[in-house]
Amino acid sequence: MTTSTALLFADLTGVAVFAASGASAAVAKRLDLFGVIFVGFVAALGGGIFRDLVIDEVPPLAFADWRYAVTAAVTAGIVFWFHPQFARLRTTVLVLDAAGLGLFTITGTLKALEAQVPAVGACFIGMLTAIGGGLGRDLLTGEIPVVLRREIYAVAALLGSVTVVVLDFAGLTGPAPLTAAAALVFGVRLIALRRRWSAPVATAQPRVGRRPAGGS
Numbered sequence: 001m002t003t004s005t006a007l008l009f010a011d012l013t014g015v016a017v018f019a020a021s022g023a024s025a026a027v028a029k030r031l032d033l034f035g036v037i038f039v040g041f042v043a044a045l046g047g048g049i050f051r052d053l054v055i056d057e058v059p060p061l062a063f064a065d066w067r068y069a070v071t072a073a074v075t076a077g078i079v080f081w082f083h084p085q086f087a088r089l090r091t092t093v094l095v096l097d098a099a100g101l102g103l104f105t106i107t108g109t110l111k112a113l114e115a116q117v118p119a120v121g122a123c124f125i126g127m128l129t130a131i132g133g134g135l136g137r138d139l140l141t142g143e144i145p146v147v148l149r150r151e152i153y154a155v156a157a158l159l160g161s162v163t164v165v166v167l168d169f170a171g172l173t174g175p176a177p178l179t180a181a182a183a184l185v186f187g188v189r190l191i192a193l194r195r196r197w198s199a200p201v202a203t204a205q206p207r208v209g210r211r212p213a214g215g216s
Contacts, residue, residue, distance in 0.1 A: 006175045007107060010182070011048075011061075012071050014103030019044035019072040021096040022137040023079035028093070029141045033080055039140050040076025041069070044100075047132030051108050054125055055115040094193060097134055097146075101153070102185035105130040105160035106178050110168075119165045126161035127154055130185075152192035155199065160185035 022043025026036040045062040052060035062068050108129025112122035131147045131154050138145040147154045163181045167173060191197070 006178070007110060010103050010178070011107045012067060014100050014107060015044040015048075015068055015071045016075045017096045017103065018047075018100035018133045018137075019075035020079050021093050021100055022133070023076035024083070024093045024096065025137055025141045025143075026076075027080060027083045031141075033077070036080045037073050037076040039137055040079070041072045042140060043133040043137035044072035044075070045069070045133065046136040047104055047108065047129040047134075050132045051111060051125055051129040054128075055112055055117060057111075057115070095190070098186050098189040098193075100133065101130045101157055101189055102160060102182035104133070105157045105185050106164055106182045109161045109164040110173070110178070113165070113168050119169075123158060123161040123165055126164065127157040130157040130160070149198075152188065152197050152199065156185050156188040156192065159188060 019040040023036045023040035025043075026039035031039065045060075045068060048068070049060045049062050052058065052062075105126050109122050109126030111129075112125040113119075117125060134153075135145045135147055160181055163184060164178065167177050167181060
């Protein structure tokens with residue numbers, strides 16, 4: 001399997017798992033068939049559209065290659081029709097989202113590097129490719145985006161992007177090293193969820209009440 005074929009396979013796999021993640025979230029919100037497919041489409045392809053626009057690859061693959069849109073729509077439709085089998089929707093969404101996060105981090109970073117984007121820029125493009133679909137999914141389903149919560153999400157994607165850049169610098173861009181990088185993102189995300197790891201948040205300062213006038 002060539003690198004380009006492996007990249008296409010990973011990209012379409014990421015589209016499928018993010019579409020399933022988005023569709024599962026939409027089903028949990030009791031959206032209709034069109035709503036489920038639309039949310040699945042945005043979750044699957046939103047980050048990739050952003051990536052392609054940033055690296056000046058127009059039209060984006062989501063519109064130029066029918067396989068992307070069809071993969072997203074078909075996957076979302078399957079989730080809609082067979083959602084009773086997804087007994088624990090929240091767990092399913094989280095696992096699928098973690099898998100999509102890992103796959104899209106790798107493909108986004110690689111495509112940025114292929115477009116001659118410098119290492120630091122490629123890391124950020126890879127991270128934004130990975131989190132863009134989930135951001136759109138959460139906004140459409142009325143949830144606070146995961147990337148804005150305390151959970152380790154964008155940090156896991158950024159770690160994966162840095163790993164891909166280091167592997168590329170070392171000349172290790174074959175399927176095995178890239179799969180290991182995707183697994184790293186996936187593992188960090190799931191472990192963070194299980195152990196409730198979180199980024200620090202600002203501590204609210206208690207308001208100091210005014211002393212009542214008069215009296216002692």
